Amino acid sequence: MNRKQKKVLIRIVVSILLTVVLVLLPDWQWKWVLYLLPYLVIGYDILLKAAKGVRNRQPFDENFLMAVATVGAMLLGEYLEGVAVMLFYQIGELFQSYAVGKSRRNISELMDIRPDYANIEEQDGQLVQVDPDEVETGTVIVVRPGEKIPIDGVVVEGVSTLNTSALTGESVPRDIQPGDEVISGCINMTALLKIRTSREFGESTVSKILDLVENASSKKSKSENFIAKFARIYTPVVCFSALALAVLPPLVRMLMGLDGAWGDWVYRALTFLVISCPCALVISIPLSFFAGIGGASRAGVLIKGSNYMETLAGVRCVVMDKTGTMTEGIFEVSGVHHNTIDADKLLEYAALAESYSTHPISQSIRRAYGRQPDQTRVCEVQELGGHGITALVDGVKVAVGNDKLMKQLGVDFIDCQAAGTVVHVALDGKYAGHILISDRLKPDAKQAIAQLRRIGVSKTIMLTGDRKIAGEAAAKELGVDQVYSELLPGDKVAKVEQLLKECRKREKLAFVGDGINDAPVLSLADVGIAMGALGSDAAIEAADVVLMDDNPLKIAKAIRIARKCLRIVYENIFFAIGVKLLCLILGAVGLANMWLAIFADVGVMVIAVLNAIRVLSVRKL
């Protein structure tokens, strides 16, 4: 509790004690004067603020309402209720400010991945701690075990494992060695590391993420805007209703020749005023979104604004990219077909011929070969761009490449019916078979699609620039509903535009990509989700939702978190408005007294705040 809160707490305690003593005292003609004592102790600031509000011509605030309601109650002779209303109002405000302050701190702590310092080694080998902001790009920094990596960079010395859970929510540690890129915010676990920084602190991943999360709740959702508008209308409406309730029925009764019963109706009007404060609503909605964004970021899902949280919860159609999103984006030899010689022998020839190449395809062939190719066996290597490679291996003329190369060399080849990239091999001008290289699906990809379906996503669509045969094979294995293949980047934009038109109004479309070359599509979709975005600025900028690791299961998780958050937001809206309306009706017909009105105001707010904090737990989702 801060000083302000402590002061209020003391006033509350003093006021309660005074009131209890007064209730126990015997009745006395001037007892009401004594009631002013606890009343002023607890409510003097409210009265002052109300007066200031009137002077500034801003009368309809909760201070004014409370002042009128309690002063009115006192004038009607309901001293105890007057004091109690003020007392409960203050208790409610104190609770609210405490709860909000507490969750503000908790959530900030959750998101606190900001490193405090960077270690730099001096000439004499001493480590000096400096502000990460002051470290220039290219400096070598030292990260001891247990410390956070403060700035993005490349490892120059040390083999260790990194805990990335603060960034990704993923608990499996990542192994690193010299030459690997590391990103700030990870915790170095086992051994000392020396890292050459590749960016300034302000440009580092950790700064970007902090900036993003801190500004996330500034983009307000429709529900927040609705509540702000509602609050603006609600209070004046209730105040004028209260006035009407106080004046009209007694006048009508007098006209009918009955007793006006003024006191009765004024009392009912005053209960109206107590209920009229919109605080429960106004606090719980942004708090829910804030907690939701905080909880999600803990799970490695960065949501850039409350508005995206809302859209994400309404996603019914998920469009995804294939390579890098559903697949590893790493190519692997998946088979050797139509081979005239032993498959291993064929791979060996290919690997040797390609031993000087750095092309991803060559690398995958060498990986499949499994041994270090003995380059002394290779000579006369010729790399034909866009075709392949020819070389002399052990005196045999080896040609490794695509259809075009075979045609150029006049070799008859057999095309492949399976999905993937085909590499033909010819030995001494004779066809020896082909190697099939394909991208591997991510281990969780299939389950990810199944989970999406289970949470009610009605359409899953895959887009790919890959060959039709490859796209369809992957789609079938994953179980997605539709696949569009052989798309150029521009085609993807057109396709998503078309799909957006097909969606019904309340159904939202999400596009999931790796953010590298699909930025236009990411921004076109209702909500763009970039995955595996760790360290990729383009993705963090283009997307609305960023998945920090590249696990496709997180797509469903993000949607579930958003749904939970929105469910709680709606619960709070309906609960708070419902209880208030009910109490207003009961108050109007004279069934609710001021005690119930206090519950409608303070009680509802306490419950709504507690409910909002529930959003924070997203672990089990």
Add this chain to the structure above:
Amino acid sequence: MKKTYKIDVDCANCANKMETAANKTAGVKNAVVNFMTLKMVVEFEEGAVPAEVMKQVRLNCKKVEDDCEIFLK
């Protein structure tokens, strides 16, 4: 031009009122008050002097919510 200011305010409704007041101030193109992070992001109109405008924003906010504070750096 956009600038972020730290604010202090006790209740969420008051934060909404501050936002309305700030938006009505001359020279402010758009203002967003974030109650949870206690920040006000103000986008100024072209040619407006932030320091001058913010003085007025602060006064206007004080008018609608006596208890608030905007920390002008």
